[in-house]
Amino acid sequence: MTFVSQPERYFQRMNKTIYEDGLIEDLKDPDEAKNYIEASLSAYEEDGNTEALLLALKHVTKAQGGIGQLAKQTDISRQHLYDILASKHQPRFDNMLSILSALREKTPA
Numbered sequence: 001m002t003f004v005s006q007p008e009r010y011f012q013r014m015n016k017t018i019y020e021d022g023l024i025e026d027l028k029d030p031d032e033a034k035n036y037i038e039a040s041l042s043a044y045e046e047d048g049n050t051e052a053l054l055l056a057l058k059h060v061t062k063a064q065g066g067i068g069q070l071a072k073q074t075d076i077s078r079q080h081l082y083d084i085l086a087s088k089h090q091p092r093f094d095n096m097l098s099i100l101s102a103l104r105e106k107t108p109a
Contacts, residue, residue, distance in 0.1 A: 020059070027063035036060060037103060051087045058085040060103050073102035 027033045040056035043049070061070050067085075071078045076095055084091045084099070091099070 023059055024063045027060050030064075033060050033064060033103070037100070050090065054085055054087050054091075057099060057103065061085060061099075064103065070099065070102055073105070074098040 027036055036056060037060060040053050044053040061067060061081075064070075067078050067081050070076075071081055074081070074095070076084075076098060080095075081099075083089060084095065
């Protein structure tokens with residue numbers, strides 16, 4: 001994609017990247033990560049949007065050390081975590097609890 005042929009799409013992608021970079025930087029703060037997880041869970045309770053919840057968990061994972069570290073904490077393989085957080089399939093309940101538990105361990109009570 002080039003700027004000249006599709007400027008709107010170029011700017012959308014650029015803005016999304018800038019937004020996500022800023023979000024990841026903010027989520028390095030444990031308090032921000034905790035609030036983001038809680039807000040994402042509340043939104044999920046209201047709308048049932050699994051993809052949005054998994055995207056939020058992906059953001060926190062990236063900010064708090066990455067997939068490799070989360071894999072070690074949860075005993076879920078890296079590839080399986082990538083698939084879960086990329087919304088390639090619905091996670092099992094026990095895997096979801098493991099992910100949430102590991103991410104919450106890094107945030108203050």
